[in-house]
Structures are given as C-alpha cells and as structure tokens.
Amino acid sequence: MDLNTVWSVLVAVLIIGFFLLEGFDYGVGILLPFLGKDDTDRRVIINTIGPFWDGNEVWLVTAGGAIFAAFPEWYATMFSGFYLALLVMLVALIVRGVAFEFRSKDRRPEWRSLWDWMIFVGSFVPALLWGVAFANLIRGVPINAGMQYVGSFGDLLNPYSLAGGLATLSAFTLHGAVFLSLKTRGEIEERAHKAAMRIWLPAVILVFLFVIAGYFATDMFTKLGVNPGPVPLGAGAALLAAGWFIRQRRSGWAFVMTGLTIVLSAATVAIGLYPRVMVSSLNPAWSLTIYNASSSPYTLRILAIVALVLVPIVLLYQGWSYWVFRKRIGREDSLEY
Amino acid sequence: MDALTLARLQFAATTVYHFFFVPLTLGLSLLVALMETMYVRTGDDVYKQMTKFWGKLFLINFAMGVVTGLVQEFQFGMNWSEYSRFVGDIFGVPLAIEALLAFFLESTFLGIWVFGWTVLPKGLHLLAIWLVAIGSTMSAFWILVANSWMQHPVAYVLRNGRAEMTDFWALITNPYVWVQFPHVLFAGMATGAFFVLGISAYHLRKSGNGHEVFRRSFNWAVVYALVASVMVALMGHSQAQFLSDTQPMKLAAAEALWETEQPASLSLLTIGTLSGREEVFSIRLPAAMSLLTCDNLTCEVQGIHNLQAEYEQAYGPGYYVPPIPLTYWSFRGMLTAGVVMVLLSLFALYLVLRRKVEKVRWFLYLLPWAMVLPYLANSTGWMMAEVGRQPWIVFGVMLTEAGVSVVVSAGAVLLSLAVFTLLYGALIVADVYLLAKYARKGPTEDEKVLAPAAVH
Numbered sequence: 001m002d003l004n005t006v007w008s009v010l011v012a013v014l015i016i017g018f019f020l021l022e023g024f025d026y027g028v029g030i031l032l033p034f035l036g037k038d039d040t041d042r043r044v045i046i047n048t049i050g051p052f053w054d055g056n057e058v059w060l061v062t063a064g065g066a067i068f069a070a071f072p073e074w075y076a077t078m079f080s081g082f083y084l085a086l087l088v089m090l091v092a093l094i095v096r097g098v099a100f101e102f103r104s105k106d107r108r109p110e111w112r113s114l115w116d117w118m119i120f121v122g123s124f125v126p127a128l129l130w131g132v133a134f135a136n137l138i139r140g141v142p143i144n145a146g147m148q149y150v151g152s153f154g155d156l157l158n159p160y161s162l163a164g165g166l167a168t169l170s171a172f173t174l175h176g177a178v179f180l181s182l183k184t185r186g187e188i189e190e191r192a193h194k195a196a197m198r199i200w201l202p203a204v205i206l207v208f209l210f211v212i213a214g215y216f217a218t219d220m221f222t223k224l225g226v227n228p229g230p231v232p233l234g235a236g237a238a239l240l241a242a243g244w245f246i247r248q249r250r251s252g253w254a255f256v257m258t259g260l261t262i263v264l265s266a267a268t269v270a271i272g273l274y275p276r277v278m279v280s281s282l283n284p285a286w287s288l289t290i291y292n293a294s295s296s297p298y299t300l301r302i303l304a305i306v307a308l309v310l311v312p313i314v315l316l317y318q319g320w321s322y323w324v325f326r327k328r329i330g331r332e333d334s335l336e337y
Numbered sequence: 338m339d340a341l342t343l344a345r346l347q348f349a350a351t352t353v354y355h356f357f358f359v360p361l362t363l364g365l366s367l368l369v370a371l372m373e374t375m376y377v378r379t380g381d382d383v384y385k386q387m388t389k390f391w392g393k394l395f396l397i398n399f400a401m402g403v404v405t406g407l408v409q410e411f412q413f414g415m416n417w418s419e420y421s422r423f424v425g426d427i428f429g430v431p432l433a434i435e436a437l438l439a440f441f442l443e444s445t446f447l448g449i450w451v452f453g454w455t456v457l458p459k460g461l462h463l464l465a466i467w468l469v470a471i472g473s474t475m476s477a478f479w480i481l482v483a484n485s486w487m488q489h490p491v492a493y494v495l496r497n498g499r500a501e502m503t504d505f506w507a508l509i510t511n512p513y514v515w516v517q518f519p520h521v522l523f524a525g526m527a528t529g530a531f532f533v534l535g536i537s538a539y540h541l542r543k544s545g546n547g548h549e550v551f552r553r554s555f556n557w558a559v560v561y562a563l564v565a566s567v568m569v570a571l572m573g574h575s576q577a578q579f580l581s582d583t584q585p586m587k588l589a590a591a592e593a594l595w596e597t598e599q600p601a602s603l604s605l606l607t608i609g610t611l612s613g614r615e616e617v618f619s620i621r622l623p624a625a626m627s628l629l630t631c632d633n634l635t636c637e638v639q640g641i642h643n644l645q646a647e648y649e650q651a652y653g654p655g656y657y658v659p660p661i662p663l664t665y666w667s668f669r670g671m672l673t674a675g676v677v678m679v680l681l682s683l684f685a686l687y688l689v690l691r692r693k694v695e696k697v698r699w700f701l702y703l704l705p706w707a708m709v710l711p712y713l714a715n716s717t718g719w720m721m722a723e724v725g726r727q728p729w730i731v732f733g734v735m736l737t738e739a740g741v742s743v744v745v746s747a748g749a750v751l752l753s754l755a756v757f758t759l760l761y762g763a764l765i766v767a768d769v770y771l772l773a774k775y776a777r778k779g780p781t782e783d784e785k786v787l788a789p790a791a792v793h
Contacts, residue, residue, distance in 0.1 A: 072425020
C-alpha cells in the first residue's frame, strides 16, 4: 500500500468513527423534544451522551485537520466550495455545543426550552447536511481544471444529495433511539424503544432509496459491479438485523447493528470514491484524487507515523470512558447536565 | 468592501473572540488540577469545594472555547483556501497533531472528570483533570507551532508551487516557537490568576459563604499571578529581541521608529497621521530602544523607511509596512496592561504577607475590575503579532492578499461575518451571564442548585 492509500484509509477511519459516534449524539439530540416529557426526562436524555459528545466531536475536528494536512487541495476545494453549507453547519454545531453546557445552569423554563431547541436544531441540521455533503462528493460537483469549485450553493441541493441527507438523518436518529434504549431505564427506555420501532421502517426505506438512487446518479455501482461485494451488502443486512433485534428488545445487539450499518455504508461510499476524494461533474479528469490532492511523501510519512501511534491510544482511552459510564441512567440519578 | 478585507475582518473578529476563552482554559485547568491535588493529598474538604467551584466556571468557559475553535479550523479552508493549498503540507501538520494528541485527550478526560466524581476512585479522577490540563497545554503548543511558522517560516522548500515540509524536527524546534509558546502559556496562567483573584476579592469583601474557599484561592492566585505576569513580561522581552532579527519591520512598526537610529530611542508617546505614514509628534527616551533590543546602549535599530527600501529590493516593488497606528497602539495596550498586572500582583502579595488583604477594602473593590487586564493584554498582544506581520500571511513567503479564496464572493463572506457577529454577540451575553451568576453564588449554594431535587 502506498502512503496516499494509507492516508485515504486513515481519513476514512476518522470520518467513519465520527459518524459512528457522533451519529448517536445527533440522534439523541433530535429525539430530545419528543422523548422528554418534562425537565428531568430531558436531563436524563442529555446526560446519556454527557460524558461523550465532546470527545466524539473531536473525530470531526481530527478528520478536518487530517484532510488539511494530508490532502490540502481537497480541504481547500471542499471548504471554499461548500461555503454556505458549512456556514450553516458551523452555526448548528456552535449552538449545540454551548447548549449542552448552558441548558441546566439556569432554572427558568424559557431558558431551558430555548437551549433544548438549540440542541434539537443543532443535531438535526448536521445529521441532514453530512449526508448532503458526502452524497455530493460522490455524485460530483462542478470542479474546474484548476481544482476550484465553480458551482453555487444551489448545485449542492439536488435529489440525490437530498436523498443522502435523509438517509443519514434517519439512520442517525435510529442509531440515537437505540442508544437511548440501551442507556436509560424505566419510562424513558420504554419510549426510546417505541421510537426505535417506529423509526426503523422509514430509515430502511430512506437508506435503500438512497442506495437505489446511487445506481442512477453515480458511477459507484458500475465501479463496484452488479454484485457490489460484502461491504454494502453487509450494511443492508445489518440494517435489517437491527430491526429484528429492536423487536426482540435486545438493545445491545440492535446498537451493534445500527453501528455496523453506519460504518459499512460510509465505507461503501469511501470504496466507491476511491481513489477519488471529490468527483468533478465537468470532466472526470478534473476530479480530486488521493494523489493529485495530497501532501508530499515526507509529510504523509510523518503524519502516518503520528497517526498510527496515536489513534490506537485514543481508541483505548475513549473505549475506557464508555466502560466507566456504562450504567443506565434514570430519573432518580444525580444529573450533571 | 472586497472579499479580502471582509475575510480579514472575520478572521480578526473570530480569532480575538476565540482567544477570550483559550487563555482562561489554559490557566484555570492547571489551577483546578492543583486544587484537586491538594484535596486528594490532604482530604481537606475546602480544597474539594475550591476544585468544584472553579471547575464549574472552567466548564462554562471551556464550552465557548471548543465551539469557537471549530470556526477557526473551518475558516482556513473556507476563506483562505489558496493559503491552505499553498501551506497545507507544512501548516496542516501541527493542526492535525493538535487534534490527535491534544483535543482528544482534553475532551475525553474532561467528560470523565465532570461525570466521574462519584464513579471513579479519587486518584483516577485527579488524573483526569491533569490530563485535561496537559491536553490544553499541548494544544497551545501545536497551534503555536503553526502560527510560529507563519511568523518565522523554517523547515520548508518551495516545490510544486507550494511550501513543502523538509524537516519535522526543525518545524517544532523553530526558535520562534520557544519564545512564543512560553509567552502565551504564562499569559494564560496570568489570565487564570486574575480571574481567581477578582472573584475571590469580590467574595472576601462580601464575606458570605465559602469564606475559607476564597481566602485560600486568593492566596494561591496571588503567587500564581506574580510568577505568571513577571514571566510573561520576560518572555515577551525575549520575543521582541527575537523579532529584531527576524521581523524587524514589526518591531519598528510597534515602536513607530521611522528612521534607523544608533543608538535608538524608545517612543513613549507618538502621534502619527491617520494613514500612519508620517509622524506628527513624539516623546522619546534616548537610547532606551537600543537597550531593550540588544542589551546595550549603542546598537543600531532599523527604521521603517530603511526596511521598506530593503524589502523592495528583496521582494520586488510593494508596500511592506504594516498598519502603524494599530501595531503601535496594540503593543502599548499590551505593555500597559502587563505592567499594571505586575504591580497589582506585587501589592497583593504584600497584603497577603502582612495579613491585611481583607482590611484594604478599596483593593478588594478594584480587583474584580482588574480581571479585564489579561483579556486586554491577550487581545492586543495578538493584534500586534498578526497585524504587525502584514502585508504577509507567511512572512517573506506569501502575501495575505494571495491567500484568500478565489471562488468565495464578497457577499458570501459578508453574510458569514454578519452571522458570526450576531451569534457571537448573543453567546457572549449568555456566557457572561452564567459566569457572573455562578461566580457570585459561591461554592455551597452552587451545589444546592445543581442537586436534581432542587431543580425539577
């Protein structure tokens, strides 16, 4: 494997890790106003992700930093090209982040309900937009010979990318509902379970619609062949299995399955893109690839050493933090947030 | 206004704002870790109350630092994509390492610390806050490696139309890093110290609940404040001397030194024309500038006119003088605030040693207002560092105007600037409201409010 491929795998791992972890954070945020009947309920719901959400978001920050360092042309083209979409994303992530910290620090109901809505909006918008963004990477956007995005904000909104947005939105919401049913007790657990039951079918439909749309809107499946191989098939199977486990009330397994769905779906997109990172809709030769968008071999080598040492350590201590806070949370617990 | 001006305005505004929160995170994380260390070692409940009280304020501040940091990372690509293409190979590296090494550590263990009071054994819980403090410090180091490279580019070669890294070790041993990083770190400690001093003084004056908490916090913070504000000045001095070799134009601009002088005089007060291109009036201290720059009374210090001529020869026709009034006055803002901080901490130490803190009422009234000083020094310090580097984005290598995104319209940047201004404006109100509320409350009441039974 050459260094560029090593780095494309590392970036894929960071982005997939981000979707897997922040995916249920978004889901929990989206479900907050629907599953929390009173303030204590809502605090329980927020506290399930309390110790984790910030660490989970660092997967995004690290993916961004890694793309900047390893594939500067990709970073520059994508961030300047998707300007307004990213502006919206930033606003959402900002209000969401402070809302977790601020909402319980004042007793007034108006204060709390304001920040609860911020958590909802700040989770809903990114959950939708990440799907839109990644669908556009693979569908192709107008990129010229000089690696500059020459489209408009409107070009990012097309049926395929919107289908991608709905797919991530529904998958993350399902992932969040299963996570809540795994991490709470009593009535909230019951409500979360019911929500998972209700969301599962729409999620299946939206995700499969997105996959079918992929056959028409992208070259992903012509590349992968009629039988796309174990990764996308595994994603589909995991999503179906998640439904079965939810019905059986085996929330641990259901969570593994929604997690697998997200990981394998994102991996499918990564495999479909490879070796490209952004497809040009104007001319296939103008697409950004892991070769023409990358840093120098020296930089990639230094970064690879750093990442291969540090990522396992991060996985270890983040894994430990999930172990420390493995208990289910209920209304009678003392709540930090 | 064009996209370039707007992008610069946005960068200035969002960075200054982001740096309201970062220094306090740096300084306070270390103080809180020390407080908890004392609690674990002695079992004294006052230390636990100190840890929890200052920890709560730390968290409110930390959240703002995190979310405004997101903007910083995205902004390079959004507004400065040509810069990013040109420098990503070298500038992106410390950013990626910062995230991998520091951000993960900081955020994961902060989560563990906040939620782990009753779950973890004391020792592990203490370890968590230390890892937060270490993470914050490492994050400062790596981002300053990146900034130092813009100030004093090393370890690169111009190849394939961009700057490529040639030596990772040389990047992190860039001498500029080692004058800038300690300066910023001590500035953070001073910010934390004055924050604790101000709030403790408020409570000592009121003598309400938690008196012992604030008496001890005050004594700690006095020592911390004195050490930090003296060290920040000394490191600033080394940095200025380093500038005289590497960015003499910035130093000349900060001192409004138009003509080369030997020995060079120090400006005490200079008024220039509005454009900043000519001097109208100046009071100067003879030879003092030579003394500060090279430790003797006789050396030559280069003036702006000379340097401009020199740079035109080296880099071609152009105007290489940064905005003088802003550089000059921001430098003076930083110096003034710094000097006052040293004096205040000396006086506070004197009061502590004489056991007279609570008797000198006017001083207790004054200290909460002094909390603003480190913020002033931090902001003006960065203004001087960044504005004084203009017109370069990477000194001597890339002009700022060449770094701006080519596909982003002025309208889009204006919209984004407006959105961030409004959002940041609203958030600072909420943030200050919460900080003031919890700062006033004191330690015991704080616990009551957060107990779940009291909230419902």
